Amino acid sequence: MEQRPRIEDRFRLRALRRWYAVCWVVFGLCPPLIAVHDRIDATKYGTWAAIALAAGAFALRTALPRGLVGRPDAFLCVLVTVLGVTAVLLEGGAAFLIVSLPMFWMHAATARRAITYTVVATVATLAGNLAHPQPSPGNAVFTLIGGAGGILLGLLVDRVIRQADARARVLSAQLRRTQTELAEAHQRQGAAEERERLAREIHDTLAQGFASIIALAEAARNGIASDPALSVQQLRSIERTARENLTEARVLVGSAPGSDAGTIARSLRRVLDRFVEDTGLTVHAELADIACDQPTRIALLRCTQESLANVRKHANASTVSVVLERGATGIELEITDDGSGFSPREARGFGLDGMRRRLAELGGELTVTSSPGEGARVFAALPANDRI
Template sequence: MSSSNDAWLNSAGGWHVGFAVIGLLTAGMAFPLSPPAHEIAAIFLLVVLSGWYAATGAEAIGAGMIRTGPARLGVVYLLGAVPLTLLILWFSSAGALVLFVLYPHIWMMLPTRWAAASTVTTVCAVGAIMVVREGFTPGAVLLVAGISAVCLLLGLGLGAWITRIIRQSTERASTLAELEATRAELAEVSHDAGVLAERERLAREIHDTLAQGFTSMVMMLQALEPEIDTDRAAAQRRRALLEEVARGNLAEARSLVALLTPTHLESAPLAEAVERLVVQVGRELGISATMRLHGERRQLATNHEVVLLRGTQEALANVRKHSGASSVVVELGYERDRVTLEVRDDGKGFDGTEHDGFGLAGMRARVAQVGGTMQLAAPSSGGVSLLVDLPTGGVA
């Protein structure tokens, strides 16, 4: 625990000022209350005490010498300060003022049991000095006893208050240290979570763009080889389409590097971007590919448009790779508070057991991040139907 968090360190300057003020008041009151020889002795001892405080006591307070056991520098200071204070009191009753700083110092620099014992011992010594100074008359003894009792109670009360303040200060410092450690741990956990989330996001982006594009290119290359010898015109068309897909993949790669919006959405609104993907898959596979728009199209939040675009890409990639379909229909519907995307094909479907590869799992995660739902089904009429439903909150 750092001592800089201790309340006593923050108020050390105030304690130094208090000692100086008490010292000046004691010196001023010593002249009218004591014989000349005693005045000189009291002032000399007061100067010695001030020097002792400057050499040891001030450093003890400034360094926050508060421990479960006695602090060495504080003990050294008190071993000199207590006798010097009693001697000042012996030569001048004005020395009693010094007790107002001595008792707090005792409780600040010693643990509770030691401080209580030192306070009782000091009060008894003060009482003895006063009895000797005033004489051993019954009245003087009773007066000194009463004053000593009051001083003892005040000293113990002040000590208890100081001890409580010190304990609260220590507890606050400990709590602050724990909070700082917890904050550091949370920052590290948050950083790790952010790194993991970013890795997952990039993995989904690469799968939904580059990986699908490369898959499409491989399939077109496989279809191109037999067409080179048998149908030159078809091969030329296939080559042009292959070049188009490759350029699109290159643009997507640059977009990922720059962390930009998907290139399809940069050059066209969502509906047009989806239609372009549908037309492209129809040209690649030579099948009927239809895009239907329902409702009045409107600008959506970027993350919603990205989810719908990537969903279209993933669904069409599955049509391209697995379905063997002869037709595919993509429907984009705009409603007041939601937007839907449905992709249906007439392919071979699946056996009723959903097998989420990375693509479907990634799409499901994307949809969930924006509060939407995704359903995958195999209608009795055949093929596969994928439905994405995103809430938009009615914001146009």
């Protein structure tokens, strides 16, 4: 049979071991002392000495598990000897043996050694009983029954413990595998969220800038012969937009700081001025001087840029209105146009979804109201959260 950890080490229920120790003292050590307390011959003192030896060995085993006397084999050898001696002195020791049987399984290094100690203790007790001038047949029978029962019960408990250990190892392996899979899932989720964030940032910054560059370049090429001054202005806008795109690209890869600090109104004013310069549309703006943190400012700025890009590409509008104010629940941004409008339910694309997700990450929401021929209204609301 293969080597296994000592049952004492594997049997972790300390409270149960303490209760058994108490029961062993009360029902194993005390009865022999009581049986000889009124005798005055050598039997009394021999029994007391044997019980004291067993108690002392057990105490050392418990207190000094790594000491010479505290080694399990030393303690079990002492216990076997005491069982044999008390069987001789007390005309049998079946009860003491039966109470002591768990000791062999708790302290032996292997099941095989536990069985060996049980057999030796049974033989010693039986020999002690037979060596007495008046042996007790009943005590001998109980000794044999107790030894056999101790072996069977010990093997059963040992098997249960082995099965429990096997299940624990399986569950531990499953737990480690699940933890690994969970860590990988978190890693994949983090990568997916990062890709989504980059895609949103690219769409709201670089893609819009490139679309503006393309539109301005086409206009400059078409008007270079008829209106050179306007083409020069458009080329300057292309250069400025390209520089801004380069700055945004550096921000995305982490090689440059984010957008400059300031109020959201100042940032929106620059965006609107560029929009008017590039498109020639009429823009009415009411921008309250609201201070906010960087995430809120960027979210509102990106919503404005996306909305204006949609107006430029799809609305065919002549007038755009932008209102920024502090409402009852937080910061509110409203962008309306008098263009051709659309059906929000049928709208497809990354822009609106990107705006909704960006605001949702900050606890805000986006409302889009429009219908064909009726223009469009984009309303963004963000909770204050002590941002000002």
